[in-house]
Amino acid sequence: xxxxxxxPTMTAGDPGQRIVSQARRHFLTHGFxxxxxxxxxxxxxxxxxxxxxxxxxxSVLLEAVIEDKLRAADExxxxxxAGSAEDFPGALHQLLASVRHTAExxxxxxxxxxxxxxxxxxxTVQTRRRALLQRHFGKLLGEGxxxxxxxxxxxxxxxxxxxxxxxxxxxxxxxxxxxxxPAKTSLSGIISMFLEGVVTGKERSNP
Numbered sequence: 001x002x003x004x005x006x007x008p009t010m011t012a013g014d015p016g017q018r019i020v021s022q023a024r025r026h027f028l029t030h031g032f033x034x035x036x037x038x039x040x041x042x043x044x045x046x047x048x049x050x051x052x053x054x055x056x057x058x059s060v061l062l063e064a065v066i067e068d069k070l071r072a073a074d075e076x077x078x079x080x081x082a083g084s085a086e087d088f089p090g091a092l093h094q095l096l097a098s099v100r101h102t103a104e105x106x107x108x109x110x111x112x113x114x115x116x117x118x119x120x121x122x123x124t125v126q127t128r129r130r131a132l133l134q135r136h137f138g139k140l141l142g143e144g145x146x147x148x149x150x151x152x153x154x155x156x157x158x159x160x161x162x163x164x165x166x167x168x169x170x171x172x173x174x175x176x177x178x179x180x181x182p183a184k185t186s187l188s189g190i191i192s193m194f195l196e197g198v199v200t201g202k203e204r205s206n207p
Contacts, residue, residue: 015054016054016055016064017068018044019040019044019051019054019055019061020061020064020065020068021068022040022043022044023035023040023061023062023064023065024065024068024069026039026040027062027065027110028065028069028105028106028107028110029107029109029110030107030109030110031107031109031110031112031113032058032062032110032113032114032117033113033117036058037051037052037058037061040061059118062118062121063121066121066124066125069102069105070125070128070129070132073098073102073129073132074132076098076102077095077098077099077132077136078136080094080095080098080136081095081136081139081140084139084140084143084144085143088140088143088144088147088149089149089199091140092140092144092195092199093195095136095137095140096191096194096195097191099133099167099191100188100191103167126168129164130164133160133163133164133167134160134164137159137160137163138156138157138160141156141159141160141198142156144199148200149199149200150198150199150200151197151198151199151200154197154198159194159197159198162194162197163190163194166190166193167190
């Protein structure tokens with residue numbers, strides 16, 4: 001039985017989803033330490049009592065926001081990978097673009113708050129993101145290899161590990177500050193290098 005402090009399960013049309021959507025916009029952009037439940041209640045036009053009836057605390061709401069983010073990413077990646085048989089190069093570009101969009105939503109203030117304030121939750125996010133990339137990219141790259149579009153001299157597992165490793169490193173706010181580059185620029189570079197590194201020469205010439 002789930003704890004009463006666990007993030008509630010939501011369905012389409014649930015008022016809780018409206019709360020999560022609003023909190024997600026604020027948390028991921030500005031960080032969650034500076035956003036209060038009072039702020040959210042006022043913006044949503046509801047009382048704090050109503051807000052707390054759906055989410056017992058800001059930490060529970062934060063978990064719901066992260067779950068919503070990961071669920072949406074999983075659904076989008078799955079949808080793209082499912083259509084890869086018809087257009088592998090297009091699907092690979094779409095999958096990488098989706099990863100970039102998903103990562104760009106996680107702004108440095110949110111990542112800093114998550115790493116410093118809730119390190120266990122930060123690790124959970126990294127673990128689940130790794131699992132998503134392994135599953136969806138593993139499927140897509142496997143199909144690309146069978147079609148002769150993915151290099152055979154490098155294992156698919158190593159390709160995915162390189163993508164995960166560089167993405168994790170460059171989505172670290174401290175690392176981005178040290179490098180002096182914005183997250184969007186670093187992610188574009190990662191995607192370009194990944195495409196150049198894994199596809200065959202023919203596909204590199206005709207993306």
